[in-house]
Amino acid sequence: MAVLVFLPSLQNEFVNWDDDRNFYDNTFVVHSVDFASLIANTPAIFSTPIIGNYNPLSIWTFALENVIYGLDQPFYWHLDNLLLHLLCIFFVFRISIALGLNLWASVICTLLFAIHPMKVESVAWVTERKDVLFGAFYLAALYYYILGVKNKKPNQHLIKIMVLFLLSGLSKIQAVTLPLSMLAVDYLLGRKIIFKRITEKWFYFLISIFIGLLGIYFLRQQGSLNSSVDYAWYDRLFVGSFSYVVYFIKFFVPYRLIPLYPYPPQLSIIHYLSMIPAIGIVLFTIWAYIKEWKNLVFGIAFFTFNIFFLLQILGAGQGFQADRFTYIAYFGFGYALAYYLQKWASSPKNRTIINVIVSLYLVAIAYITYQQNKIWENSASLWSHVIKYHPNTTLPWGNRANYYRDSGFDRLALQDYNKAISLGENKPGPFNSRAKLFFKSQNRDTILMALRDYNQAIALEPTNGEYYMNRGATYARLNDLNSALQDLTRASELDPNNTTIYLNRSIVYHQLGQYQNEIADINRFLRLDPNNANMWANLANAQMLSGLWDLSLPNINQAIRMNPNMGVYYFYRAQYYYNTGNSAAAQQDLNQARQLGFQFNGGIENLRM
Known part of the structure; x- marks a missing residue:
């Protein structure tokens, strides 16, 4: 079923929202053209943050895909996202069984994870590879931990879990919550929550702290901890409470799903009032804990642990919410709901009505998910959807204009740039982007x-x-x-x-x-960037023009090794050979240049620089 609802994503293009900076404009990805260059670029990939985010394993998978598929085959990149999502689904099913759900309830829990509309962003957006990649390692680590706890040997799979945890953390910083999820599992499986439960996990918490501090360092270094709106510190708390309540509601009623939720210029009364239901959820969870409703407490705790650090209380990025933030967190709600459905369905008189309601709900969210995938078809559809809900925000107009400009729809691009500038936010980006449109012209006045x-x-x-x-x-x-x-x-x-x-x-x-x-x-x-063949050739040409003949030959040879199908490179080397007295080699290279399509109408005697 998951394959069917996410099928439209396989036809989607890349989009101009971070896909560019993460891979198709990322030097380390673009220049990983074979396994040798991938290996050479790996140290740089693992030491360089992208847009302030440190998720090198995700970036490395992009480089690997470029080696295997190239950048002109988005189908395979989207397919890899879907396959990783399927792997996460597999572990959700195994975890559901391991935590005591019967087969029927485990299938429901798994389907709620697999086809929920809030998952679309993580699967249909290639940049969010980090969600499905970190999720696969995270869920695998949690599954092995559950097996150990059930065998009364919590550290039975210690090495395996630590490796999976580290890989998860290198995929996305959100993995830092794993030790907290382990504590939630301890509680559900009857392990008393005492200080020992924490100290026995010191090595997991150590990894968590390391990944978290590393992520915060890079976010701060790149200025990504600042949002587009400067709120007072106490307003940040209400941003968090509002997001918490909205995520809570959207599990049950996935409404108004938008790729971008821009910060409001100022908070409204709804944001301030959201603290009441947020506190209410906390108090209700404490009450449920006292009543020993373990499955309900586990579900809410798991959700809270995995969403808390993403409530933008500190502030990061251009939006204060994101559907993708719930990718792992919603497992908690799915498990709790499936458990109570299992309990209520144990009565024959309830079973039929529950099956009907659950089936109708799953069909409804499957349909929403199927349609939501189409929003990510290309940059125009993506930003048009955002504009529908946020027509007074500059970013979507500017990004849609960039797509139109790069696709050759100059008139549409100009309209959108003008709209972005007319919003009066005095942002430099739209001016810079509109200038790029004018720059393409051959008309001096337009330039x-x-x-x-x-x-x-x-x-x-x-x-x-x-x-x-x-x-x-x-x-x-x-x-x-x-x-x-x-x-x-x-x-x-x-x-x-x-x-x-x-x-x-x-x-x-x-x-x-x-x-x-x-x-x-x-x-x-x-x-x-030592992997650019054109620049090695340009270096050789400039050296020849400067009379540095001996220095030029190794550089033009390097260019030819990197790309042996460029006729101009052989032409440059022919010039070197001719001017250093090797006419035979010059003629051979000149013939090779012509075979590769380089136009040179003169004879060998015209090669003199």
């Missing part, structure tokens, strides 16, 4: 419009290196090379690890005939 937009973006955010880089490229197109150099140099000061800056500046230096400066920038580029 001047790009220049004006870049000026506005820089005025609004004068410390953003990308804006100077883009304005520098615009000056270059307008043949104002000195202004281009000034902007690109400023960009390199603000963003010294941006390879595109050195690429663009090396081109300007080449146009000015400053080959030594060009060589210096290419070397800076290659220190950051």
Whole structure:
């Protein structure tokens, strides 16, 4: 059934919401073109956060997929997400059985996990590979822990669990809750919750603290702990209570499912009043604990443990809620509901009506899930859905415009950029993006419009290196090379690890005939990204133009090794051979360049530089 409801996701494209930064614009993923380069890039993948998030194992799976499938086959990337979700479903079923549900109730619990509409974001969005990947390791670790507890040997599978826990944590920071979930299992299976229950798990808590601190460090380093709205600290508590109650409700009634829930400019009375039901849930759980309703307490506790750190009380990202946050947490509710359905269905007179109600509910959520997958078909459908609910938010208009621009729908893109700017939020992003649309033009007046937009973006955010880089490229197109150099140099000061800056500046230096400066920038580029064959070839060409013939040959050979199908590389090497007196080798390379489609109408005698 899960395969059927998620079938539309297999036809979806990548989307321009973090898919770009996570893989198709991620240097370590893009340049993992074979297993050798994947191995070479692995240390960098495991030492580099992406958008402030440290989930290197998820990124590594993207690099592996690029090796196997390439970036033009989104079907297989989506298929891998679905297969991992199926693996999570398998462990949910095994856990349900291990925790005492009968087969009928375990199937219900598993289906509630498998086809719930709140799962769509985690499965249908490739970037959220981290959910299904961390979930598979997390649930496997929890399952083996349950087996050990039931055998009265909690540490029976210690090494296996620790490895799974570490892999889960390297997939997503949310895995830090595993020791708390273990405590919930202890309670359900009759192990008295005393201090010893905590101390016996010190090694799990140690891993949890390490992963958590590492994640917070990278979030803080990238500035991702700041939300788009600056609330007072006490308002943050109400953001948390509101999200907690909404997640509670959406398990039973999955309504208004949106990929982005932007922060409201200010909290409303509903946010403040949400503290009442949130406290009510806590008090009810304490009462249930006193009454020894273990299954209910376990369900609420498991949900709370796995959602608490995602309530955005600290604040991170552009939204204060996300459907994907409930991926693991909802198992708690699913288990508790299935347990009580099992209990009530033990009476023959209740069994039929319960089967009918459960069947109708499962069909209803299956339909919602099936339809929800279609929202993720492409970036236009994704952001159009967000705009339907949040028409006064800049981000969805700008992102939909980016999709239209990159797809060649310039008129639609311009309309959306204008709308984003008209919202009056004075954000530099839409100006920068609209400038990129104007920059594509061959008309000088339109390129001047790009220049004006870049000026506005820089005025609004004068410390953003990308804006100077883009304005520098615009000056270059307008043949104002000195202004281009000034902007690109400023960009390199603000963003010294941006390879595109050195690429663009090396081109300007080449146009000015400053080959030594060009060589210096290419070397800076290659220190950051040694897997770019074009830059090795450009380095060799600049060295030949500077008369550094002996230095150029190893570099052009490196380019040819990395990509032997580029005719221009053989043309460069032919120039080297001709100018160093090896005419036979030059002719051979020139013939190879022509066979590969490189157009050169002259004879070998015209190769002299």
